[in-house]
Amino acid sequence: MTDVNAPSDVSFPADGFALFPDRSVVALRVNGELKDLATVVTATDAVEPVTIDSADGLSILRHSTAHVLAQAVQRVRPQANLGIGPPITDGFYYDFGVDEPFTPEDVKAIKKEMERIVREGQRFVRRVVTDDEARTELADEPFKLELIGLKGGSKEAAEGASVEVGAGELTIYDNVSRDGETVWKDLCRGPHVPGTRMLGNGWDLTRIAGAYWRGSEKNPQLQRIYGTAWPTKDELRAYQQRLEEAAKRDHRRLGKELDLFSFPDEIGSGLSVWHPKGGIVRGEMEQHARRRHIEGGYTYVYTPHISKEDLFLTSNHLVTYREGMFPPIRMDEETDADGNITKHGQDYYLKPMNCPMHILIYKERARSYRDLPMRLAENGTVYRNELSGALHGLTRVRGFTQDDSHLFVTPDQLEAETARVLEFVLSMLRDFGLEDFELELSMRDDEKSKWIGSDEFWEYSTNALRHVAHASGLKVTEVPGEAAFYGPKIDLKTRDAIGRTWQLSTVQVDVNLPERFGLEFTGPDGEKHRPIMIHRALFGSIERFFAILLEHYAGAFPVWLAPVQVVGIPVAEQYGDYLQGIVDTLREAGVRAEVDHSDDRMQKKIRTHTTHKVPLQLIAGEQDRSAGTVSFRFRDGSQTNGIPVDEAIAKIRSAIEQKTLVNTAEDLA
Structure with missing residues (x-):
């Protein structure tokens, strides 16, 4: 393979450095394995470029940004201990052992340090080390030392730990400055982008959370910082806009606003x-x-919801899934007046499957x-x-x-x-x-x-x-x-x-x-x-x-699923009985319909039921009553007037039978 010039914002050693003219290439796939761009290849190797916008390229970009986050944290909090920092869907996180939780001011300072590290143009340089060498170099990092001891058992080590240790050789990545000095290092399998300048400005930190080390409540609680990273600033902004839209659609918020479900504290967490x-x-x-x-x-x-222990021993769930099961319930045990067991009981379990x-x-x-x-x-x-x-x-x-x-x-x-x-x-x-x-x-x-x-x-x-x-x-x-x-x-x-x-x-x-x-x-x-x-x-x-x-529907369900499918809204009180007759006919046909007979003004009723995501509002006044018609008002505010009642009922029933999503007048045409 012929070497080409490296990107201008990072400097690389010339020997054996395989690069592509396209600056979107961040890594190589050599004989099916992901490798750093600095990997030396031979004429017999099967080599493919990995671009920054591919699934693998995005993971590499995000994992590299996680390393920059970790370096920045240790600049702001020098005593912070490093946990793990894997890429995840749409982003990354890194866990830290710290004496005090991170504050919003800490996050601002960390972001500024990350920006400096990106501008510094540090290189990510891979080194193979022995277990003992890794222990010596990372002697001040207790969580890293624990991972080294678990090498080869990454599935039991921790979620995301496979980015650091696996069954093969151990490697450390040095962050090397432009003048060749190693300014930071981390235990990592890689690969990484060639240098920090490649991260650009398409990243951000999103939130802080607590996380138990290796996912167990028996272990120390760490501070987890989440972030996101994208190839460009425009893609970052598009992602942030998607998050804003997702927040509007959050089912927890909609569940409360639309009165659908709740999680009472008196019952317990995770029970709806x-x-x-x-x-x-x-x-x-x-x-x-x-x-x-x-x-x-x-x-x-x-x-049943509950079963004797023997069933889950036979199925092996009590071996492979015990931690995911609730503790046993002891049944049929008898004791005497002194508390001595006179009849041994039987353990029952709530079924997990x-x-x-x-x-x-x-x-x-x-x-x-x-x-x-x-x-x-x-x-x-x-x-x-x-x-x-x-x-x-x-x-x-x-x-x-x-x-x-x-x-x-x-x-x-x-x-x-x-x-x-x-x-x-x-x-x-x-x-x-x-x-x-x-x-x-x-x-x-x-x-x-x-x-x-x-x-x-x-x-x-x-x-x-x-x-x-x-x-x-x-x-x-x-x-x-x-x-x-x-x-x-x-x-x-x-x-x-x-x-x-x-x-x-x-x-x-x-x-x-x-x-x-x-x-x-x-x-x-x-x-x-x-x-x-x-x-x-x-x-x-x-x-x-x-x-x-x-x-998916942002609470605006198709008519067949909507809790209230039709609501009648009289222009004035005297038209309520007319609408009630139409609604009664609909209810006899199995339609979930009601009339708003409240004292609210018509416009407030319309706003209320639009907020409640009711798909079809029937409005009637004197003209409708005289002509035997109704007006349809839809979720988007559009309206169709003067529809004969029989035709209106047929349209409603058809929308339900056809499972139609009705948000506009055109949807019911």
């Missing part, structure tokens, strides 16, 4: 109650899903291949002991309802049934107005110790899911190493009205639980065979999906 209007929307969601499932050949089942109970339904009697596929569905409430700091409105809660389905199939049915499931999922989500989808196919890790089952099963099941995913016509990203240890899966992602990506449905292949529970079916050969289990959550959870829809 649904108000009448929220209950209407949720009920419509559940009833529609139920109808579609029954039409699709699913059978609804019901299972529905699947073990669905398995018991399958296992209740002998099954034949003629019984398969067997499709079980349940709106099952589960409980997970989430950390209080992780709770977030309805999207991260401690008690939630999964629209759970488990399908039991023969190996020969796997591909066809997965295709059927995916088609069903996409169709259902489109019913709710979502249209922009893509898929992720999670495949097994190359390391044999990280998965179970035969090579034949993995090859067969992965190929089946691959065929289904690509046949959908959607964008498919294959992700090696992200499968569960017991089988591959397809994750479906959607974009909402402001371009945010949400992961929704999952289709997960599982041979582990059928094996653990000894599930069988009799094949056409008369022999016993093991079924394959497909886990399928359509919405993920009803609470989370409700939150996504609430933000």
Whole structure:
């Protein structure tokens, strides 16, 4: 490869330095691995440029900005200890051990130091070190020393720790000034952009939060500073505008303003109650899903919220998921007057998953291949002991309802049934107005110790899911190493009205639980065979999906989902009875309609119900009463006058049946 000139704002050594004329290139992909731009390559290497606006390039940009943040923090707070600083979606963070929490004044000072570091044009220079060398150089950084001791176990080290330590060699990145002096360093796997000047002015710090070291409440609480970074200032501003729009759509705020749900302190964090209007929307969601499932050949089942310990020992959840489960409830224990146990009790657990109970339904009697596929569905409430700091409105809660389905199939049915499931999922989500989808196919890790089952099963099941995913016509990203240890899966992602990506449905292949529970079916050969289990959550959870829809529509639901679909507003009190007759007809047809008979003036009533996101307002005065008509007023303020009552009722019913999003007069034309 021929070397070219480096960007003018950073200086690089000439030997073996592979650069591209395009200044948007920030790193290289050499033989499939991300490498610094300074990597020496040979003629036999497969080399691709990584641009700053690619997914990998953005991660590198953000990780490099996190390092600049850490250096700036230690300039402002020299005694601050370094935690970890990974890139995340749309940004980065860095954790610090400090004696006093950061203040807004600290953040201002840190930003100024970051600006200085960027202008200084420091280079990021990678060095390979031994464990002992790293310990010596980072002797004053206790969290880094702990990570070195966990090398090779990055999954257990801490969220985001893989950017610093892994199974391979340890590396330190030096920040080198223009005169060649190392001015700062950090334990890091890299890669990084060549120099700090490349960060430009497309970054900002966004907020401060507390975070437990390695995600455990047993460890010290650190201070976490979040930030965002983009290739240009214009992209930063566009992102900030998206954040402003997202804040307006925040489901927690809308839930309170529209009187949909709440989280009473008396009940406990992460446990929601649904108000009448929220209950209407949720009920419509559940009833529609139920109808579609029954039409699709699913059978609804019901299972308890609590189970004996043995069930979760058999399923292995008490081994692999114990920290996510609530503590046990001891039942049937008896003691004497002195408190001595006279009868040992039994531990029960709130269920974190529905699947073990669905398995018991399958296992209740002998099954034949003629019984398969067997499709079980349940709106099952589960409980997970989430950390209080992780709770977030309805999207991260401690008690939630999964629209759970488990399908039991023969190996020969796997591909066809997965295709059927995916088609069903996409169709259902489109019913709710979502249209922009893509898929992720999670495949097994190359390391044999990280998965179970035969090579034949993995090859067969992965190929089946691959065929289904690509046949959908959607964008498919294959992700090696992200499968569960017991089988591959397809994750479906959607974009909402402001371009945010949400992961929704999952289709997960599982041979582990059928094996653990000894599930069988009799094949056409008369022999016993093991079924394959497909886990399928359509919405993920009803609470989370409700939150996504609430933000997607900014509270302005399609007519069929709106808590109040129609409100009648008389021009004056004497026209209230006329509107009441129309509303009564609508209510008889199943429409959620009401008349505002309050003493408020008409204009205030219009403002009130517009604020409440009511899709259709019917206004009537003397002219309408005399002509047997009404006027429609819509969410955007547009209005259509003089519509005959029968026609108006037909339009309303059609909008509900067609699941139309009605915000303007044109939407109801």
